[in-house]
Amino acid sequence: MHPLPPLKEELMTNSSKGFSRRGVLKTGLAGILATGVSPLIFTRGAWAQEFCNNPTGSTVTIGLNLPLTGAYAEEGADEQKAYELAFQHLNGEGDGGLLNVLKPSVLKGNGILGKKVTYVSSDSQTKSDVARAGATRMIERDGAIMITGGSSSGEAIAVQGLCQEMGIIFMAGLTHSNDTTGKDKRRYGFRHFFNAYQSGIALAPVLGEQYGKDRRAYHLTADYTWGWTQEESIKNATEALGWETVAAVRTPLGSTDYSQYLTPILNSGADVLILNHYGLDMVNSLPQAVQFGLRDRQANGKQFEIITPLISELMAKGAGEAVRGVFGTSNWHWNLQDEGSKAFTKSFGAAYGSPPSQAAHTAYVQALLYADAVERAGTFYPPEIIKALEGHEFDGMGNGPTLYRAEDHQCMKSVLVVQGNAAPPSQFDVLNVVQEVSRDVTTYDHTIFGGELGPAEPAPVCA
Amino acid sequence: MFEVIFLQFLNGLDKGAAYALIALGLTLVFGTLGVVNFAHGALFMLGAFCAVTVRMVLTMETVTIDPEQLSPWGAPLEIREPLMQAWLGDTGAVLVNYSVPLSLLITIPVMFVIGVALERGIIKHFYKRTHAEQILVTFGLAIVAQEVIKAFFGPNPMPQPMPDAARGAADIGAWLGMQANIITYPVWRLIYFLFAAVVIGGVFAFLQFTTFGMVVRAGMADRETVGLLGINIDRRFTFMFGLAAVVAGMAGVMYTPLLPPNYHIGMDFLVLSFVVVVVGGMGSLPGAVAAGFLLGILQSFASMTQVKAVFPGIDQIIIYLVAVVILLVRPRGLMGRRGVMES
Numbered sequence: 001m002h003p004l005p006p007l008k009e010e011l012m013t014n015s016s017k018g019f020s021r022r023g024v025l026k027t028g029l030a031g032i033l034a035t036g037v038s039p040l041i042f043t044r045g046a047w048a049q050e051f052c053n054n055p056t057g058s059t060v061t062i063g064l065n066l067p068l069t070g071a072y073a074e075e076g077a078d079e080q081k082a083y084e085l086a087f088q089h090l091n092g093e094g095d096g097g098l099l100n101v102l103k104p105s106v107l108k109g110n111g112i113l114g115k116k117v118t119y120v121s122s123d124s125q126t127k128s129d130v131a132r133a134g135a136t137r138m139i140e141r142d143g144a145i146m147i148t149g150g151s152s153s154g155e156a157i158a159v160q161g162l163c164q165e166m167g168i169i170f171m172a173g174l175t176h177s178n179d180t181t182g183k184d185k186r187r188y189g190f191r192h193f194f195n196a197y198q199s200g201i202a203l204a205p206v207l208g209e210q211y212g213k214d215r216r217a218y219h220l221t222a223d224y225t226w227g228w229t230q231e232e233s234i235k236n237a238t239e240a241l242g243w244e245t246v247a248a249v250r251t252p253l254g255s256t257d258y259s260q261y262l263t264p265i266l267n268s269g270a271d272v273l274i275l276n277h278y279g280l281d282m283v284n285s286l287p288q289a290v291q292f293g294l295r296d297r298q299a300n301g302k303q304f305e306i307i308t309p310l311i312s313e314l315m316a317k318g319a320g321e322a323v324r325g326v327f328g329t330s331n332w333h334w335n336l337q338d339e340g341s342k343a344f345t346k347s348f349g350a351a352y353g354s355p356p357s358q359a360a361h362t363a364y365v366q367a368l369l370y371a372d373a374v375e376r377a378g379t380f381y382p383p384e385i386i387k388a389l390e391g392h393e394f395d396g397m398g399n400g401p402t403l404y405r406a407e408d409h410q411c412m413k414s415v416l417v418v419q420g421n422a423a424p425p426s427q428f429d430v431l432n433v434v435q436e437v438s439r440d441v442t443t444y445d446h447t448i449f450g451g452e453l454g455p456a457e458p459a460p461v462c463a
Numbered sequence: 464m465f466e467v468i469f470l471q472f473l474n475g476l477d478k479g480a481a482y483a484l485i486a487l488g489l490t491l492v493f494g495t496l497g498v499v500n501f502a503h504g505a506l507f508m509l510g511a512f513c514a515v516t517v518r519m520v521l522t523m524e525t526v527t528i529d530p531e532q533l534s535p536w537g538a539p540l541e542i543r544e545p546l547m548q549a550w551l552g553d554t555g556a557v558l559v560n561y562s563v564p565l566s567l568l569i570t571i572p573v574m575f576v577i578g579v580a581l582e583r584g585i586i587k588h589f590y591k592r593t594h595a596e597q598i599l600v601t602f603g604l605a606i607v608a609q610e611v612i613k614a615f616f617g618p619n620p621m622p623q624p625m626p627d628a629a630r631g632a633a634d635i636g637a638w639l640g641m642q643a644n645i646i647t648y649p650v651w652r653l654i655y656f657l658f659a660a661v662v663i664g665g666v667f668a669f670l671q672f673t674t675f676g677m678v679v680r681a682g683m684a685d686r687e688t689v690g691l692l693g694i695n696i697d698r699r700f701t702f703m704f705g706l707a708a709v710v711a712g713m714a715g716v717m718y719t720p721l722l723p724p725n726y727h728i729g730m731d732f733l734v735l736s737f738v739v740v741v742v743g744g745m746g747s748l749p750g751a752v753a754a755g756f757l758l759g760i761l762q763s764f765a766s767m768t769q770v771k772a773v774f775p776g777i778d779q780i781i782i783y784l785v786a787v788v789i790l791l792v793r794p795r796g797l798m799g800r801r802g803v804m805e806s
Contacts, residue, residue: 069618069727077619247768252779256722256731259477259652260766260778263470266647268768280620284722287622291649293632298644318723320622334535349536428535 051381051459052167053143060115060380062087062367063122063144065135065159070126071254072151072174072279074314075359079149079173080121081352082360086367087117089347097347098368101340101396106375113374120144124155126254126279131155132162139168145380146171148366151279151359153177153226154253160189167460169382171366174331174359176278176310178229181410182449187456188382190389190409192369192402193362196230197444199309199329200237202415202437206327211272211305213242218270220261220285222277223250230276234309238274246270251277251285258285262292271299273306282308283318290322314357316420316430323420323430330416332361332398333433341398355428365397369404383456400439408446409453415442466636466645471763473635477652479759480659484714485732486739486751487663488707494683494746495703498586499594501601503711504733505608506574510712511724512612513573514566515621521547521559561626563720570712578708582701605729613726620723625651629720651720658717662710663752669706670748679703683746738786744799753797758782 055061064083067076089097092109099107111117120142122134131150138144147163148171150156156175163170164186172180172191176199181191217238221227227250235245246268251261262285265273273294277285289295289306297304308315311328334345334355344364348356356364373388374380390406399413417435424430489503524543532540547555558565585604589597629650636646670676682689682696689696715724722728739758743750758781764770765781777784789796 073618249768249771257478259474259649260471260763263474263763264467264766264768266470267466267645283620283622288649288721291630291632291651293647293649296631297647318620318622320624346536349534350538353538355535 050461052461053139053145054380055115055143055145058115059118060112061142061144062117062119063135063138063142063147064119065122065124065131065138065147065149065155066173067126067131067151067155068123070124071281072126074318075151075174075279075312075357076124076126076149078314078357078360079151079363082348082356082364083119083149083367085347085351086364087119090117090367090371094351095347098340098344098364098397101343102368102372102394103396104394105372107368107372108375112371113378113380117371121149124150124152126152126155128152128154128158132158135159135162136166139166144168146370148370149173149363150175152224152253153180153229154224156180156189156191157184157225160184160186164188164454165460167382169370169385171370173363173366175226176230177226178233178449179225179451181408181446181451182229183451184225185408185410185451185453187386187409187453190366190369190404192366192404192411193358194329194331194413194415194442195410196226196233196309197449198415198442199230200233201442201444202417202435203234203307203309203327203329204237204241206417206435207238207307208241210327212302215241215243215272215302216246216270216300217243217272217274218246218265218268219248219274219276220258221248221250222253222281224253226278227253227276230309231274234274234276234307243272251281253281255281256284258288259292262289262294265289265294266292266297269300271302271304273304275306275308276310277308278310278312279315280318282311282315286319286326287322311418311420311431312358313355313428313431314359317427324422326420327434328418330418330431330433331358333358333416333418333431334361335429335433336398336416336436338396338398338400340396344398361398368397369394382459386456400436402439405446407453408449408451410446412443413439467767469646470648471767472760473646473648475760475763476756477648477656477759478763479756480656480663481714481718481755482735482739482759483663483752483755484659485711485736486743486755487666487748488710488714489736490740490743490746490748490751491666491707491710492704493740494748495679495700496582496586496590498589499597499601500586500707501598501733502581502604502608503601503707503736504729504731505605506578506708506711506729507715507718507732508612508724508726508729509577509608510570510574510715511719511728512616512715513570513712514563514623514716514719515616515724517566517569518559518562518623521555521562521565523547525549563623563625563716566716567713570716571709574708574712575705577712578705579701581708582704586704587697587701605733609726609729616726618725620725622723623719625720629654655717655721659714662713666706666710667748675699675702735782738782740796742786742789742796744796747796747798750796750798757797758785761785 066080067073088094089099091111120138122138124131124134135147146169150173153175156172160170170189174193176196178195178197219231221231231248275285294304306326308326308328316323345355373385377384377388389404392404395401402411402413405412415437416433418431419434421430421432492498492500523546525546527542528539529542530539534540589600632647633650634643634647637643679699739754740751743754761781766778
């Protein structure tokens with residue numbers, strides 16, 4: 001803290017030269033303000049009151065914005081389990097999970113800055129407007145200090161925009177659109193999950209190796225930000241391989257019957273179908289594509305193939321046999337053998353009787369990374385937490401050495417290429433990890449997607 | 464190009480059959496009882512969950528803990544054995560495989576009882592009330608049914624596999640003497656189309672060729688006069704409500720392999736089926752069927768890449784666009800009768 005500059009004795013006492021005590025004080029304060037000393041007075045020392053939802057009691061409240069209904073409901077439910085587990089571990093309950101393997105870490109298992117972690121939650125219904133309204137409610141009514149969760153990029157972009165306006169940190173859950181940390185990035189938003197561009201980088205070489213360089217692809221794409229950016233990224237990556245894009249058709253998010261979109265594929269000249277769908281959309285579209293006999297067809301003298309660039313264990317389970325042999329990418333898989341993955345699978349499995357999904361993993365990791373950043377900053381003041389997260393290097397969370405890149409708040413880490421298990425030995429072994437593509441390969445120039453993070457300070461003060 | 468158009472037409476017929484089947488029960492209730500039944504989608508959903516329940520029973524398992532083996536998270540492994548196969552051997556496996564069609568046997572009586580109970584318990588008290596009040600009460604019933612199903616089965620969809628024999632696609636082109644693998648269509652969708660045609664035909668035949676049906680049709684035309692002849696028309700109309708519930712329930716059962724049901728599936732179809740009924744003409748059975756096929760075929764063609772290139776997004780609005788145009792040109796719908804829904 002910077003002290004006020006001392007007023008000189010003679011100015012304080014001598015009124016005979018036309019100065020009064022009040023006049024001098026006014027002039028002095030005006031001078032102080034004019035010379036820019038004031039920010040030094042009202043920043044660090046003023047944290048206790050001057051930011052949104054500063055926790056003053058013995059607890060700190062985190063807002064979970066989860067799609068518990070709608071197209072991504074299964075991911076939302078798994079995220080909720082992961083958050084509950086993370087808060088238990090942060091509060092010193094359970095086996096500690098990844099607190100034991102996160103490096104570096106200042107987490108002590110006594111909450112965050114000694115305050116017990118509690119949470120409130122809101123069902124975002126996989127709808128951006130509902131997600132934004134829920135986040136607003138949790139910030140304004142429930143006093144949430146941080147918002148996290150979500151399984152849709154539409155939600156993530158809407159909520160991180162709100163959080164930027166309200167001065168609340170947003171630790172995104174599952175969001176894969178390039179826009180989240182690209183053109184729509186925000187200073188108060190952070191994403192641990194990988195993105196569509198990284199999917200393209202990781203997946204294309206495997207596709208070239210498996211299916212050759214002379215292919216004709218037909219895209220079916222969920223019609224919102226994530227679908228658009230994934231379509232663009234995968235198109236660019238496969239066309240760089242030498243593939244031709246026959247058509248890219250948009251389907252509404254939450255569609256149930258894809259038959260009218262699948263029939264035109266049969267005689268389109270395509271020999272690959274790329275499904276830019278996620279969650280329930282894919283659980284519906286992939287089996288329907290298989291029912292239409294696409295995988296039994298020969299086209300252009302080749303076996304017709306289906307690709308799902310982003311895939312999760314939950315979706316693979318929902319799609320059943322249709323997913324067998326299908327290639328895609330994932331952020332993480334419970335069967336990885338590093339210490340972090342094993343620790344998380346053990347904790348989650350013991351608590352819930354099933355291995356965690358990638359949605360659960362990213363949710364859990366985000367909760368811990370936030371808590372660790374607060375501990376390192378020594379305050380809940382968001383601009384200081386932002387500084388603690390930007391450029392932070394860590395390891396032990398199941399993705400190898402990871403960087404929270406300062407320029408776009410995107411984590412740089414390895415990406416998994418996975419394939420539907422042809423003969424799953426159990427209901428949990430639906431995906432196989434084919435390749436772990438290293439961080440060096442998946443790191444890209446952040447300027448290609450544009451966007452501005454915006455300011456961290458002055459931290460907005462919510463109502 | 465012929466193959467593309469033929470496939471879209473086939474898809475339109477398939478969609479249309481599904482729309483017509485769902486709308487049939489809705490218009491049946493309106494035509495007989497004069498009730499605008501917003502719970503019809505919920506009946507479709509309840510039928511679908513009859514199939515879910517039957518499969519859950521057929522796939523019950525015994526769980527034993529094997530302390531020698533460990534799960535990936537270090538807990539003793541649960542060994543699960545299917546009960547039905549243990550009891551009945553191969554027959555048990557066949558029952559599980561055909562769980563969806565077998566569900567129809569359970570669904571028919573269950574849905575009939577639900578339909579009759581609904582009509583006698585609640586709907587009959589609203590016959591003489593306004594359509595707005597009927598909509599409110601039936602919509603309320605739909606929400607109650609939804610929440611009950613959500614409480615018991617959870618919010619997530621529950622995939623129902625089709626029988627092995629009905630998986631994959633049929634080579635219709637080869638059947639018609641064309642080159643193989645040019646015109647293929649999923650077997651279960653063809654089955655659904657045939658099923659819908661049989662049920663729709665059956666309902667029409669029942670109303671057209673039986674004495675019961677004749678009395679019901681007479682009651683639809685002039686309820687009071689039929690009552691004056693000493694016929695208990697109310698009882699017959701209650702039966703028709705039960706029949707409409709059965710038709711909706713069966714449609715729901717057979718749709719489960721195409722779309723994993725969740726508690727909300729009924730609402731998804733409700734809006735669509737109302738559009739079909741309005742386009743066809745309120746209370747008109749042939750109108751509902753004709754409108755179902757018309758809208759299904761139009762929606763299918765509107766989804767073609769070539770059409771969307773000219774009219775982007777047309778696949779999402781075509782049904783409602785057609786509804787607006789038809790209501791402007793023919794306010795009573797395609798085959799609506801004078802005086803119905805007109806005050």
